[in-house]
Amino acid sequence: MEKPFVVGIDIGGNNTVFGIVDARGTILMNDSIKTKSYPDIEEYVSVLSERIEALVDQVGGSEKIRGIGIGAPNGNYFTGSIEFAPNLPWGKENIPLAKMISDKLNIPSALTNDANAAAIGEMTYGAARGMKDFIMITLGTGVGSGIVVGGNLVYGHDGFAGELGHVIVRRINGRLCGCGRTGCLETYTSATGVARTAREFLEIKKEDSLLRRMNPETITSKEVYEAAMEGDKMAIEIFEMTGHILGEAFADFIAFSSPEAIILFGGLSYAGELIMNPIQEAMDKNVLKVFSGKTKLILSQLKEADAAVLGASSLGWEAK
Amino acid sequence: MEKPFVVGIDIGGNNTVFGIVDARGTILMNDSIKTKSYPDIEEYVSVLSERIEALVDQVGGSEKIRGIGIGAPNGNYFTGSIEFAPNLPWGKENIPLAKMISDKLNIPSALTNDANAAAIGEMTYGAARGMKDFIMITLGTGVGSGIVVGGNLVYGHDGFAGELGHVIVRRINGRLCGCGRTGCLETYTSATGVARTAREFLEIKKEDSLLRRMNPETITSKEVYEAAMEGDKMAIEIFEMTGHILGEAFADFIAFSSPEAIILFGGLSYAGELIMNPIQEAMDKNVLKVFSGKTKLILSQLKEADAAVLGASSLGWEAK
Numbered sequence: 001m002e003k004p005f006v007v008g009i010d011i012g013g014n015n016t017v018f019g020i021v022d023a024r025g026t027i028l029m030n031d032s033i034k035t036k037s038y039p040d041i042e043e044y045v046s047v048l049s050e051r052i053e054a055l056v057d058q059v060g061g062s063e064k065i066r067g068i069g070i071g072a073p074n075g076n077y078f079t080g081s082i083e084f085a086p087n088l089p090w091g092k093e094n095i096p097l098a099k100m101i102s103d104k105l106n107i108p109s110a111l112t113n114d115a116n117a118a119a120i121g122e123m124t125y126g127a128a129r130g131m132k133d134f135i136m137i138t139l140g141t142g143v144g145s146g147i148v149v150g151g152n153l154v155y156g157h158d159g160f161a162g163e164l165g166h167v168i169v170r171r172i173n174g175r176l177c178g179c180g181r182t183g184c185l186e187t188y189t190s191a192t193g194v195a196r197t198a199r200e201f202l203e204i205k206k207e208d209s210l211l212r213r214m215n216p217e218t219i220t221s222k223e224v225y226e227a228a229m230e231g232d233k234m235a236i237e238i239f240e241m242t243g244h245i246l247g248e249a250f251a252d253f254i255a256f257s258s259p260e261a262i263i264l265f266g267g268l269s270y271a272g273e274l275i276m277n278p279i280q281e282a283m284d285k286n287v288l289k290v291f292s293g294k295t296k297l298i299l300s301q302l303k304e305a306d307a308a309v310l311g312a313s314s315l316g317w318e319a320k
Numbered sequence: 321m322e323k324p325f326v327v328g329i330d331i332g333g334n335n336t337v338f339g340i341v342d343a344r345g346t347i348l349m350n351d352s353i354k355t356k357s358y359p360d361i362e363e364y365v366s367v368l369s370e371r372i373e374a375l376v377d378q379v380g381g382s383e384k385i386r387g388i389g390i391g392a393p394n395g396n397y398f399t400g401s402i403e404f405a406p407n408l409p410w411g412k413e414n415i416p417l418a419k420m421i422s423d424k425l426n427i428p429s430a431l432t433n434d435a436n437a438a439a440i441g442e443m444t445y446g447a448a449r450g451m452k453d454f455i456m457i458t459l460g461t462g463v464g465s466g467i468v469v470g471g472n473l474v475y476g477h478d479g480f481a482g483e484l485g486h487v488i489v490r491r492i493n494g495r496l497c498g499c500g501r502t503g504c505l506e507t508y509t510s511a512t513g514v515a516r517t518a519r520e521f522l523e524i525k526k527e528d529s530l531l532r533r534m535n536p537e538t539i540t541s542k543e544v545y546e547a548a549m550e551g552d553k554m555a556i557e558i559f560e561m562t563g564h565i566l567g568e569a570f571a572d573f574i575a576f577s578s579p580e581a582i583i584l585f586g587g588l589s590y591a592g593e594l595i596m597n598p599i600q601e602a603m604d605k606n607v608l609k610v611f612s613g614k615t616k617l618i619l620s621q622l623k624e625a626d627a628a629v630l631g632a633s634s635l636g637w638e639a640k
Contacts, residue, residue: 149476150472154578155578157578161578162578166608171489181606252572256474256483256577257474289500290394294478
C-alpha cells in the first residue's frame with residue numbers, strides 16, 4: 001500500500017493526543033500536548049503540526065500518510081470546524097481546524113465530534129466491524145453518541161446529529177442539565193449523573209451505606225462503584241437506577257433506527273455487570289415487541305487509552 | 321423514456337388501492353379492491369394482479385412499467401414480506417407479497433410499510449424534493465414515521481426502523497397502547513389519542529364546553545376539531561396538549577438525526593394552526609440549543625386521496 005498510515009488527533013479540554021495508526025488499528029507512535037497551554041489558536045496549530053510532523057517523519061514522511069482524522073468537541077464534519085466548544089481555550093470562536101491542519105501539513109484532514117469519531121473507530125477497528133447499523137454511546141463526564149445507519153455515520157443536515165445524551169428522559173422534575181434544559185439523559189447516566197444520584201439517595205433514604213462515609217459534596221461515580229463491588233446495597237441500587245434509565249432510553253433509540261447493536265464506551269461501561277444487567281433488563285422490558293431480542297448490547301472493543309486516537313484516526317482513511 | 325411509468329399499491333385493512341404513476345407524480349389511472357373480500361392470499365394476489373394488468377394494458381403493457389411499489393402495514397423492505405399484520409385477513413402469516421406480485425406480473429416489485437412509503441413519496445413528488453435528511457410523521461388512527469438520513473430511508477438492521485409512534489412520552493401513568501406498553505406517543509397524538517384526551521378532559525374538568533353535547537364514548541377527533549373551530553376553549557386546549565406532546569417528542573427526534581424538516585401527513589395535520597402552532601411552540605421550547613430554529617415544521621404536499629398510491633409507487637422506480 002502506497003499510503004499505509006493515518007494520523008489521529010483527539011482534542012480534549014486538557015490534552016490533545018495524537019498518533020500514527022495503521023490499517024489494523026495499531027498505534028505506531030503517539031504524543032500529546034496540553035490544549036490549555038495554547039490560548040492562541042495559531043500557536044496551537046503550529047505546535048501541534050510540528051509535533052505531528054516529527055512523528056510522520058519517523059514513518060517515512062507525509063507520502064506515507066493517507067489522511068488526518070480529528071475528533072473534537074462540537075466538531076462539525078461538514079464544515080471541518082469546531083463550532084463554539086466552551087471547554088476549549090479558543091472555543092468561543094468558530095475554528096476551521098481541519099483546513100488549518102491540512103494547510104500546515106499538506107495532508108487531507110477531516111474532523112468530527114469525539115463520539116462520532118468513537119463510532120467510526122469501532123466500525124473500523126473494533127466491535128462494530130462488519131455492522132451497518134449500530135449506535136455508539138459514550139458514558140463519560142457527559143453522555144455522547146455516534147449513530148451509524150446503513151454503514152454511514154448520521155450527521156444530519158447541519159453536521160450535528162446524534163446528541164442522544166440530551167434526549168429528555170424525565171419530563172417532570174427532571175434534573176437541570178448543562179445545556180439549560182431539564183431531564184436530559186446525561187444528567188442521570190453520566191459519571192456526574194451517578195454522583196448526583198448518590199447525593200439524592202443519601203438525602204432521601206434512611207438506610208446505612210458505605211457511601212455515608214464519604215463527603216456527599218465530592219462523592220464520585222468511582223466511589224459508588226467501589227462500594228457496589230463491596231456489596232453495598234445503596235450503591236448497587238444507584239447502578240440499577242442508572243442502568244434502568246439507560247435501558248428505557250435505548251428502547252426508544254431502537255424504535256428510531258433499529259440497530260444491530262448498542263455499543264457502550266467509557267467511564268461507566270467499565271462497571272461491567274453492575275450496569276450492563278440493569279440496562280439489559282430495562283431494554284428487554286421496554287422495547288417494542290417487533291424489536292424484542294434483536295439488538296445486542298455490547299462493550300467497545302477499543303482499549304480506553306487508545307480509543308480516542310484510533311477513533312479520530314479512522315476518519316483519516318476517507319479524508320479528502 | 322423507455323419505461324416511463326410505475327405502479328403503486330397501497331394495502332389497507334379495508335381497501336387495496338392501486339394506480340399507474342408517471343415520473344412527475346401524476347396518477348394516470350387507478351382502481352381498488354376490498355382487501356377483506358379475499359381471506360385467501362392466493363386469490364387476493366390473483367385478483368389484484370388481474371386488475372393491475374388491466375390498467376397496465378391501457379398504458380401500453382408491462383414493457384412501459386419500470387417497477388411496482390407496495391405500501392403495507394408491517395411491510396419489510398429487506399424481505400419483501402408482510403410480517404404479521406393483525407389488521408389484514410392473512411396477517412397472521414408471513415406473506416412474501418413482493419415476490420408473489422412480481423411472479424404474477426413479471427415486473428420487479430418492492431415493498432415497505434405505509435409510513436416509509438409516504439416518506440419516499442414525499443421525497444420523490446412532494447415537499448421533501450431535494451432534501452436529504454427529514455422525518456415524515458403520519459398522524460392517522462395511529463402515528464407512523466418514515467426517517468430519511470443522507471437521502472436514504474432508514475430501515476435498520478431488520479427492516480423495521482422508524483416506529484416513532486411508539487416512543488415513550490409519558491413514563492408515569494402513561495396511557496395503555498395497542499402494543500401492550502404504556503405511554504407511547506400514538507396514545508396521545510393519533511386521532512384516537514385526541515378522542516381519549518377529550519374523554520379525559522370531560523371527566524376531569526368542570527368547565528362547560530360544546531363537547532359536553534357529545535357522547536364521550538363515541539366522541540371523535542373530528543368533533544373536537546369542529547368545536548375548536550367554533551372557539552370552544554376545551555377543544556382548543558385538547559389540540560394544545562396534543563401539539564405540545566408532539567413538539568416535545570420532535571425535539572428528541574431532532575437530537576437523533578438533525579433533520580432539515582419534520583413533515584406531517586394525514587388526519588390531525590389537517591387541523592392546521594390549531595395543531596401546528598402548539599407543536600412549533602413546544603419544539604422551539606424543548607429543542608437543544610445547537611439545533612434551535614434549524615428544523616422546519618411543514619405539511620405534506622401530497623393530496624390525501626393520492627398520497628398512499630403515490631408513496632407506494634415511488635418505491636417502484638428503484639425496484640429490482
